[in-house]
Amino acid sequence: MNDAARAETLEPTRILIVDDEPDIELMMRQKMRRKIRKGVYELEFALNGREALKKLDDGSEPGIDMVVTDINMPIMNGLELLAEIAKRHPGLKSIVVSAYGDMENIRIAMNLGAFDFVTKPVDFADLETTIERTEEHLRTWRSAMRSRDQVAARLSEIEMARTMQRAAVPAEMPESRRYELHAMLEPTSEIAGDFFDVVKLEDEKLGIAVADVSGTGVGAALFMTGSRSVLKGTAIGSSDPATVLSEMNEVVSGDNPESRLVSLVYVVYNPRTGEVRYANAGHPTPVVIDRGGGCRALDPVAGMAIGVRTQVQFGEGTATLEPGETLILYCDGLTRARDHAEQEFGTKGIEGAFAAGPPASAKEAAERIFEGVKRFREGRRIEDDMVCLALRRS
Numbered sequence: 001m002n003d004a005a006r007a008e009t010l011e012p013t014r015i016l017i018v019d020d021e022p023d024i025e026l027m028m029r030q031k032m033r034r035k036i037r038k039g040v041y042e043l044e045f046a047l048n049g050r051e052a053l054k055k056l057d058d059g060s061e062p063g064i065d066m067v068v069t070d071i072n073m074p075i076m077n078g079l080e081l082l083a084e085i086a087k088r089h090p091g092l093k094s095i096v097v098s099a100y101g102d103m104e105n106i107r108i109a110m111n112l113g114a115f116d117f118v119t120k121p122v123d124f125a126d127l128e129t130t131i132e133r134t135e136e137h138l139r140t141w142r143s144a145m146r147s148r149d150q151v152a153a154r155l156s157e158i159e160m161a162r163t164m165q166r167a168a169v170p171a172e173m174p175e176s177r178r179y180e181l182h183a184m185l186e187p188t189s190e191i192a193g194d195f196f197d198v199v200k201l202e203d204e205k206l207g208i209a210v211a212d213v214s215g216t217g218v219g220a221a222l223f224m225t226g227s228r229s230v231l232k233g234t235a236i237g238s239s240d241p242a243t244v245l246s247e248m249n250e251v252v253s254g255d256n257p258e259s260r261l262v263s264l265v266y267v268v269y270n271p272r273t274g275e276v277r278y279a280n281a282g283h284p285t286p287v288v289i290d291r292g293g294g295c296r297a298l299d300p301v302a303g304m305a306i307g308v309r310t311q312v313q314f315g316e317g318t319a320t321l322e323p324g325e326t327l328i329l330y331c332d333g334l335t336r337a338r339d340h341a342e343q344e345f346g347t348k349g350i351e352g353a354f355a356a357g358p359p360a361s362a363k364e365a366a367e368r369i370f371e372g373v374k375r376f377r378e379g380r381r382i383e384d385d386m387v388c389l390a391l392r393r394s
Contacts, residue, residue: 049076110233333384
């Protein structure tokens with residue numbers, strides 16, 4: 001929906017900006033002036049966490065939809081503010097702004113419930129994209145809560161879950177002359193909460209995850225968005241995949257009243273060397289398509305699904321992606337797709353997608369696999385979400 005149509009059909013999104021920089025209000029109003037004029041956004045400001053919390057608590061700024069907060073501020077910092085928001089206003093979504101070198105505090109902020117983050121110096125195009133993504137999630141989350149309270153129709157619940165799933169995955173992939181990334185997701189009619197994410201790490205490294213959440217519907221979608229936030233928060237604090245999954249498991253297992261599980265594979269990729277470090281939490285093992293079109297699986301590593309219990313140890317593997325090779329991460333909804341004879345697509349199906357030769361790009365790799373599944377199913381509906389992410393070393 002474009003801004004004009006959106007402004008006619010929706011109330012403005014009210015954003016509380018919390019930052020002690022004296023020029024921040026002038027700068028934000030200048031950068032976002034078009035959307036302010038169109039009635040898309042309304043901005044409010046506070047100089048520290050205490051002032052922001054007062055506005056939220058006493059109702060002097062009613063209807064705040066989201067908070068964009070700096071971390072390092074006097075009187076009450078951003079982390080303290082997030083902790084109080086989680087207790088007093090659990091439905092409020094937050095975006096954290098901080099220096100790239102302040103990864104530990106950003107990680108803590110994500111674990112305190114921040115939906116996303118942007119780094120300084122702020123790229124305002126990136127900030128607007130992050131706000132829009134948070135806004136879409138917030139609208140869907142509120143609608144989902146109303147739906148559950150009012151016992152809304154099942155079809156409406158599924159559509160809400162699907163929208164939440166779309167909002168949780170990256171709209172665009174990072175770009176580099178060293179690599180290509182492309183992901184595809186086809187949800188089933190009963191949304192299962194599968195997702196993928198890519199996180200930029202220090203030293204040009206990438207954190208890449210593909211995950212599968214147990215259950216269906218709004219419950220699974222809500223658990224998915226929470227799991228994604230925890231994963232992102234732990235990922236930016238460590239370049240060790242096994243440590244990331246271990247920390248994520250402690251957070252998820254410690255607050256999991258519905259006993260939901262997440263299987264995922266998490267990869268840290270170094271585009272300078274092609275090194276792939278990975279850990280696995282009960283998820284299908286990634287495969288590599290070599291320069292001749294051959295398919296080989298990475299060495300399996302130990303690790304149970306996230307959420308089973310606390311104090312789980314995860315193994316870690318390493319591999320090297322050579323120039324022209326493509327790493328494929330996927331969910332089992334893809335390999336378990338069945339034809340009319342009840343045969344599964346399997347990893348042989350992935351291998352068969354490249355029988356005619358290697359892919360020329362990451363996009364072609366993912367599309368070939370999805371086309372292969374479509375032909376294999378012969379019109380039969382999918383029974384589980386299908387996710388495929390391709391990373392090709394240029």
